[in-house]
Amino acid sequence: xxxxxxxxxxxxxxxxxxxxxxxxxxxxxxxxxxxxxxxxxxxxxxxxxxxxxxxxxxxxxxxxxxxxxxxxxxxxxxxxxxxxxxxxxxxxxxxxxxxxxxxxxxxxxxxxxxxxxxxxxxxxxxxxxxxxxxxxxxxxxxxxxxxxxxxxxxxxxxxxxxxxxxxxxxxxxxxxxxxxxxxxxxxxxxxxxxxxxxxxxxxxxxxxxxxxxxxxxxxxxxxxxxxxxxxxxxxxxxxxxxxxxxxxxxxxxxxxxxxxxxxxxxxxxxxxxxxxxxxxxxxxxxxxxxxxxxxxxxxxxxxxxxxxxxxxxxxxxxxxxxxxxxxxxxxxxxxxxxxxxxxxxxxxxxxxxxxxxxxxxxxxxxxxxxxxxxxxxxxxxxxxxxxxxxxxxxxxxxxxx
Numbered sequence: 347x348x349x350x351x352x353x354x355x356x357x358x359x360x361x362x363x364x365x366x367x368x369x370x371x372x373x374x375x376x377x378x379x380x381x382x383x384x385x386x387x388x389x390x391x392x393x394x395x396x397x398x399x400x401x402x403x404x405x406x407x408x409x410x411x412x413x414x415x416x417x418x419x420x421x422x423x424x425x426x427x428x429x430x431x432x433x434x435x436x437x438x439x440x441x442x443x444x445x446x447x448x449x450x451x452x453x454x455x456x457x458x459x460x461x462x463x464x465x466x467x468x469x470x471x472x473x474x475x476x477x478x479x480x481x482x483x484x485x486x487x488x489x490x491x492x493x494x495x496x497x498x499x500x501x502x503x504x505x506x507x508x509x510x511x512x513x514x515x516x517x518x519x520x521x522x523x524x525x526x527x528x529x530x531x532x533x534x535x536x537x538x539x540x541x542x543x544x545x546x547x548x549x550x551x552x553x554x555x556x557x558x559x560x561x562x563x564x565x566x567x568x569x570x571x572x573x574x575x576x577x578x579x580x581x582x583x584x585x586x587x588x589x590x591x592x593x594x595x596x597x598x599x600x601x602x603x604x605x606x607x608x609x610x611x612x613x614x615x616x617x618x619x620x621x622x623x624x625x626x627x628x629x630x631x632x633x634x635x636x637x638x639x640x641x642x643x644x645x646x647x648x649x650x651x652x653x654x655x656x657x658x659x660x661x662x663x664x665x666x667x668x669x670x671x672x673x674x675x676x677x678x679x680x681x682x683x684x685x686x687x688x689x690x691x692x693x694x695x696x697x698x699x700x701x702x703x704x705x706x707x708x709x710x711x712x713x714x715x716x717x718x719x720x721x722x723x724x725x726x727x728x729x730x731x732x733x734x735x736x737x738x739x740x741x742x743x744x745x746x747x
Contacts, residue, residue: 348499348523350380350488352663354387357486361388362431364456366449366479368471369464371488372608372633373548374540376520377464378402378437380488384462388433396428403438414448421452432459439463440470453482466548468606489663490634491518493656493744499523510741514652515644517636537640541609548607555603563590564600568610568630569642573651575615575627601630608633613658616669616681618713629670631658649724653740654679654693657722660744661691676709689718696725697737710735 360367361384371377385398399421401408411417417436425432434452439445445463452459465471471485491499496513499520503509516522516533519540525532545561555561567581578597585592604610611631615624632638632655661668661682671678671690680691690713692706710719711733720736720743727739 348520349383350376350495352492352495353380353486353488354383357384358387360484361462362433362460364453364482366453366483367462368483368485369462369488370468370471370485370608371464371466372490373466373544374519374521375488375490375633377466377488378404379520381435381437381462381464385433385435393433394430397430398433398435399424400435401437403436403441411442413443414445417442417445418448418451421448431457434459434461436461436463438466440465440467450479453479466544466607467552468608487662489518489659490636491520492660492663493518493741497745500528506741510744514635514656515639517634517639519634519636522636533636534640537636541637541640544607544609549600549603552606553599553603555600557596560585560590560592560596561600561603563588564597565604565609566642568601568604569632569638571630572632572638573629573654576630577626577628605630609637611658611662613668613670613680616671618671618673618678618681623669624672627670631655633659650693650695653695653722653724656740656744657691657693665689673709673712676712678709678713687717688715689720691719692721693740694721694723697721697723697727698725703732707732707735 357367369377369380381400385400388398389395401411401417401420403411411420421432421434436445449461449463452461471483493510493513496518497503497509500509500512503512512528516528517537519537521540522528522533522536525536545565549555549561550558563585564581567584568576578594578601581601582592582594582597605612609632611633613629613631615627616622617624635652635655658668658680661680665682665684667683669681671681678690679693682689682691690710692710694702694706697703697706706721710721713719718736719734720738721732722738722740722743724740726741727737731737
C-alpha cells in the first residue's frame with residue numbers, strides 16, 4: 347500500500363481536534379485506502395484498536411446501516427464500554443439517509459468523538475451539514491494521482507518521457523497499479539468499469555435519471571470539449587443538430603450531475619481588470635484523463651487541450667481556487683489563488699514562434715499587479731524567463747516540489 351503522503355501531511359494536524367474531517371473525491375480515487383492509512387497512523391501513535399471505529403458503506407458488512415439512527419445506534423453499541431476518545435471513520439457516508447444528523451450530534455461532544463467521513467458527492471458538505479456545523483468541519487479533497495505520485499507508483503518508468511506519456515494516456519486512478527502492465531488491452535476496460543460505476547451510483551441512481559443515453563451523450567461531448575468554453579445552450583444546440591432530443595434544463599441537470607460526481611470540474615471565468623467573476627464562458631475539465639480517454643479515445647490532435655487539463659488539475663491540488671481569466675479582450679488561461687493571493691498561468695505547446703510568444707505574454711504583461719506570472723510549455727525549456735515571467739516545461743511544473 348503506497349502512502350498518499352501529501353494528503354497525510356495536510357490532515358495530520360487536525361486529527362483528534364474538535365473539527366469534523368470531511369474527505370471528498372471521485373469514487374475509486376483512493377479515499378478508502380487513505381482512510382486505512384489514517385487508521386494505521388493512529389495505531390502507530392498508540393491509539394487502542396477499541397477506540398477506532400470504522401464503517402465502510404460499500405461493504406455488505408454494514409448493509410444494516412441505512413439511516414442516521416442506525417449509524418448512531420451502531421456507534422453507541424460498539425463504544426458503550428470503551429473509555430477515552432473514540433475515533434469514528436465512516437466511508438462513503440452519503441449512502442446513509444440524513445447522515446448529517448448523527449455527525450452533528452457527535453461533533454457536539456469533541457471530548458468524546460473525533461469524526462472522519464468520506465463522500466463522493468461534491469455538494470454533500472455544502473448544505474445541511476454546513477449549516478449545522480458552521481466552523482466545525484474542514485474539507486480535504488483527494489484527487490487522482492499527480493505526476494509526482496504516479497512516479498512513486500511506477501518506479502519502473504525511470505525515463506521522464508515514458509513516465510509522462512503513460513500518465514497522459516492512462517491518468518492517475520490508483521487502482522491501475524494492480525494491473526500487471528499498463529497497456530490499452532487491460533487499462534482501458536478497467537477505466538471504463540470505474541467510469542460506469544461512477545455514472546451509475548453517483549449520477550443515475552442519485553439523481554433518478556431515466557434517459558441514460560442522453561447523459562452519456564452529454565458526458566462524451568463535455569469530454570470532447572475540455573478546455574473550451576461551454577454553456578448548456580451550446581450543448582443543447584449541438585445535440586439537437588445531431589437529432590438528439592433534449593432541452594437546456596435537461597442539459598443543466600445532467601451537467602450538474604457530472605460535476606457533483608466529480609467526473610468534471612467547472613472553472614468560472616474572472617475579469618481581472620473589473621475584479622469580478624463572470625457568469626458566462628465557464629470551462630469544464632476532466633478529473634482524470636485516463637477516464638476521459640477510456641470514453642472518447644486518445645488523439646494526438648487533442649494534446650494542447652490535455653495539457654491544459656493537466657495544468658488545471660495540478661493547480662486544483664496546490665491552490666484554494668482556480669479560475670480562467672481575461673483582461674481586456676485577451677485570455678489568461680488560469681488564475682490560481684492561495685490565501686487570496688493570485689498566481690497567473692499561460693499554457694502553450696511551445697514558444698518557438700514569435701507570434702506565439704507575443705500572444706502568450708501580452709495578457710500577462712497587461713496585468714499591472716506584482717503577483718507571479720508563469721508560462722508552461724510542453725517543450726523542455728532552457729534559459730531565462732521573459733520580462734519577469736517565469737517559463738517552465740510542463741513536466742518540470744508537474745514534478746515541482
